[in-house]
Amino acid sequence: MALIAALLPQKADRDSLGEAADPHQVLWAESWRDLFRLVRNAPVTAAVADLHAEARKDGGLRVLRFTQRFPLTPIVLWGEMDGREIFRLGKAGAADVIVSRDADDRELVAEVLHAALERGLAQLLDTRLRGRVGDEGRELVRFASDRIAQQVQVPDLAAAAGVSVSTLERRCQRWGLPMPGRLLLWLRVLWGLHRLLEPGRSVESVASQLGYSSGAAFRRAIKATIGGRPSPLRNPRGLERALERFLSECPGDGAYQRLSTSG
Amino acid sequence: MARYDRITPLSAPTREQAFPAWMTLRDLEGRERDADLARRARLRFLALRPVRRLLQHGFERVSAASYERQIEGVREELGLLSARDPERARLAEFLHRIRQRTPLALATATLDLGEAIEGAGHFWAAEEFYLTALELSEAHRLVPQEIIAHRLLGRLCRKAGRWEEAAHHYRRAADRALEAADHRQWARSMDGLATLFRLQGRNADALRVGEEILAAGREREDEAVIAIGCAALCAAALAAGDLERAVEHGWTAVRLLPDDEDRYCLLAHLQVAFTRLGLFHAAERCCQIIASRSGHPAARAQARADHALLAADAGNADLFRRRRLELLRQAAEWADEPQASAAVHLSLGRGCFLVGDTDFARDHLREAIAAAKRHGDGELLGRAEELLTALEQAATEALSPQPHPAPPGPLARRIAAEVESIAETLVPATA
Numbered sequence: 001m002a003l004i005a006a007l008l009p010q011k012a013d014r015d016s017l018g019e020a021a022d023p024h025q026v027l028w029a030e031s032w033r034d035l036f037r038l039v040r041n042a043p044v045t046a047a048v049a050d051l052h053a054e055a056r057k058d059g060g061l062r063v064l065r066f067t068q069r070f071p072l073t074p075i076v077l078w079g080e081m082d083g084r085e086i087f088r089l090g091k092a093g094a095a096d097v098i099v100s101r102d103a104d105d106r107e108l109v110a111e112v113l114h115a116a117l118e119r120g121l122a123q124l125l126d127t128r129l130r131g132r133v134g135d136e137g138r139e140l141v142r143f144a145s146d147r148i149a150q151q152v153q154v155p156d157l158a159a160a161a162g163v164s165v166s167t168l169e170r171r172c173q174r175w176g177l178p179m180p181g182r183l184l185l186w187l188r189v190l191w192g193l194h195r196l197l198e199p200g201r202s203v204e205s206v207a208s209q210l211g212y213s214s215g216a217a218f219r220r221a222i223k224a225t226i227g228g229r230p231s232p233l234r235n236p237r238g239l240e241r242a243l244e245r246f247l248s249e250c251p252g253d254g255a256y257q258r259l260s261t262s263g
Numbered sequence: 264m265a266r267y268d269r270i271t272p273l274s275a276p277t278r279e280q281a282f283p284a285w286m287t288l289r290d291l292e293g294r295e296r297d298a299d300l301a302r303r304a305r306l307r308f309l310a311l312r313p314v315r316r317l318l319q320h321g322f323e324r325v326s327a328a329s330y331e332r333q334i335e336g337v338r339e340e341l342g343l344l345s346a347r348d349p350e351r352a353r354l355a356e357f358l359h360r361i362r363q364r365t366p367l368a369l370a371t372a373t374l375d376l377g378e379a380i381e382g383a384g385h386f387w388a389a390e391e392f393y394l395t396a397l398e399l400s401e402a403h404r405l406v407p408q409e410i411i412a413h414r415l416l417g418r419l420c421r422k423a424g425r426w427e428e429a430a431h432h433y434r435r436a437a438d439r440a441l442e443a444a445d446h447r448q449w450a451r452s453m454d455g456l457a458t459l460f461r462l463q464g465r466n467a468d469a470l471r472v473g474e475e476i477l478a479a480g481r482e483r484e485d486e487a488v489i490a491i492g493c494a495a496l497c498a499a500a501l502a503a504g505d506l507e508r509a510v511e512h513g514w515t516a517v518r519l520l521p522d523d524e525d526r527y528c529l530l531a532h533l534q535v536a537f538t539r540l541g542l543f544h545a546a547e548r549c550c551q552i553i554a555s556r557s558g559h560p561a562a563r564a565q566a567r568a569d570h571a572l573l574a575a576d577a578g579n580a581d582l583f584r585r586r587r588l589e590l591l592r593q594a595a596e597w598a599d600e601p602q603a604s605a606a607v608h609l610s611l612g613r614g615c616f617l618v619g620d621t622d623f624a625r626d627h628l629r630e631a632i633a634a635a636k637r638h639g640d641g642e643l644l645g646r647a648e649e650l651l652t653a654l655e656q657a658a659t660e661a662l663s664p665q666p667h668p669a670p671p672g673p674l675a676r677r678i679a680a681e682v683e684s685i686a687e688t689l690v691p692a693t694a
Contacts, residue, residue: 060270083288083305084295088270090285097282099309101336107329111320 001147002045002117005029005038007053008078013103017048017078020109024117032062039070040200043149043209046095046116047075051085060088067093069200074116078103095119121194122146125187128243132252137175144184148191151211154180176252186246189225192218193242196234271295278394283315284308286394289387294637300385302343303350307380307388309337310354311395314361314369318398322364334358353379366403370396374411381415382559384602384638386423393419406443410436414452421459424641429459446483450476450491457495461502462642469499473512490519497532509536510675527553527562534569537679540671543577545679561606564590564597568610572617580618587611605634605643609650616654624654 004021007029008014018026027042029035032054039047047066051059059077066075074095081089086097095116102108122145129138144157157180158168168180177183192206207218219229226233226242233242278286287307294300313333317325338358344351353376360372377392397412399405417432433456440449453476460469477492497513500506513533520526534549550573553566571586590597590607597603612627628651635644671679 064270064273081305083301083303083308084291086285086305086308087288087291087295087301088268090281090288091270091273091275093276093280095282101339102333105329105332107326108316108333111316111325115319 001025001150002120003027003043003149004113004117005035005042005044005047007032007035007047007049009050009053013050013078016104016106016109020106021113024113032057036066036069036200039066039073041205041209043195044073045120045149046113047073048078048098048113049075050079051077051081051089052079060085060092063089063094064092070198072120072194072198074119076112076116121191124194124243125190128247129250129252132247133175133177133250134253136171137177137253140172140175141177141183141187145187145191148184148187149209152184154184157184174253176250178249182249185221186225186249188212189221190239190242190246192222193233193239197236197239268295278391283319284311284391284395286391287311287388289391290385290639292387304385304388306337306340306343306350306354307376307392309340310357310376311373311392313337314373314395314399317364317369318395318402322366327364330364331362334362350379350383366399367405367408370399370403370405370408370412373399374408374415377415381419381422382561382602384600384640386419386639390416390419406439407445407448410439410443410445410448410452413439414448414455417452417455417459421455421462422642423639424645426459426463430456433459446479446485447487447491450480450488454491454495457499461499466499466503470496470503473499486519487521490516490521494520494525494529494532497529497536501532501536506536506540507672507675509533510540510678514678514681523556524558524562527557527566531562531566531569533682534573536675537682538573538576540675540679542671542675542679543573545682546573548682560597561600561602564600564603565606565610567593568607572610572614575614575617583614583618584620587614602638602640605631605638605640605647608634609643609647612647612654613650621654625651628654 002024004017004024004026006014006017006026008017014028024045027038027044029038029049032049035047035049038044047070049059049063049066051063053059063075063077066073071093075093077089077094077097078100079098080100081097089097096112098109098112122142125145126138126142129141133141140157140161143160144152147156154165154168158165161168161171163171165180172179172183178186188210192210195201195206195209196203202215203218204215207215210218212218212221222228222233226245232238275281275289275292276285285308288304291297291301291304313330316333317330338355341351341354344354357372357376361369363369373392373396377389377396380392381389393412393416396408397416400408400412413432413436417429417436420426420429420432433452436452437449437456440446440452453472457469457472457476460466460472473492473495475492476495477489480486480488480490480492493512493516497509497516500509500512510533513529513536517526517529517533520529530549530553534546534553537543537546537549547570550566550570554563554570557563557566567586567590571583571590574580574582574586590611597607608627608631612624612631615621615624615627628647631647632644632651635641635647
């Protein structure tokens, strides 16, 4: 379940998005400024905004500022748009558009949202684990990383899988994944580092989104996994290094590897 | 909108970075204020979205009701184009065809609309349509459509001056056609490659490819392949200055090619060869046939411009000026045709210089450069810039009529006589 920040002044649009976004949670913004604040402070995975939400304000320019501050948070634009506006939105880095007449098509809106949400860390991890960890193991990682910002705990993972915590631990061992507690620690660190690539975020705000009591607690988590401090890791190479360290703790299922390499 | 637009100067995202079908809008680059183009670009974007949707999410995962509804929404917006606008009918037909919801119907409809858009000179949108058709055909193993998509992408990249990409697509099309034993598509792809070589100044390679096509056609006794080979050899011989061979191969191709428009294209090459051989009556007849019979406004306008230029080449300044004025009076018919506009101005520019009207020549060449830039036509842009530079540097040899080589041989004279005498029935409309 992901968090989506949305700026849609029209009630009908809010209803449409609310229906299509299920089971994800939507946080409503009142203005562009409010949308930026929400994305900065809450563990939002994607944003949706009406291009003409505020009269006399250039929506395209707001989108450009958004993508500059939060380049890893996809923003989907909604509403009536002419050709030039759609062209500018593409240049400004919008993730997609939903034109007015498609806005009440729940299926189409859900598809667009799903594609936007797929761009996050969960998809990146899934790609990197493919060929190393089998489907069941990757499904667990995806489930956990989708809920990391909701502060998912080991018993939640076990309950979702319909097994006890000790069974889940045995399965993690079999699938070649770290123990569930360690896995969640890693996912929090990776999620945090992924977020810190966006210039609009601070270590303190990311730590708070992850449920750490302070930035110092988040720094300790980083030290316990990768070693060192988060600031030097605020670049794509830092995240890549962290991913490699995580993968080194995921030996994977040997049988799955043999199967996938033998075709 | 902000007074100082900070988005427009940004570089465009790559196709992978942009949202689905966004590239259909990229023709607006530098023309953001063109309301008509913005309207068209939006409709093309909306029309392609259902196809991209099926491609992205899978045919079985998009419900028929939602898909139909999306298409119907675009159809309702077609009224934004005038009822007489040919693009409106083409978009309506495209939407009708993609309703069938089969990979084959989608791929063929997407290729067809892409060609129409390419004809309008909007290369970015056309490329997005071709690439979508290519993805569809690769995903669903539609080999004939995959070959066509590669060939059309090769042509588009060639026109845009992206030669390496053009060569890649032509070679891929030819390889896939060979694997599928589709010799006609192979020949057409190789013909495209020969054209590319010719434009790159690699005439020997162009001739070699033409010979290869011709040999394959003869081996299989396939007239269509022979015709394509002869057409390639005609163009290559023309570029190499071997006018007799150009006429011989061109005439063989004209008689064998099954498609009228392909024949008119060859007649345009023949016209150039006849002109350079001093066989002006035959050259004039070629222009008249194309101008009166081609279904493409761009080809008709180009033929009329060549007709005017012929008078200048023949040294008849008054006749050139009359024909030029006549063409300018009818500018409404061709000025908005992206392919025609640059080419017509280029021919008129050259003609004006030949008769000594250098100011007009400069104006026409500048118009040609502007039109070629506007429509991303790298091929014409290079030629127009070269001529303007030559004009500014008074390098008259670049603009002067090609000196007539040795008098035409008996074969060229016989073919010219045939063209002159039986012109009306020479290129009959295919029944």
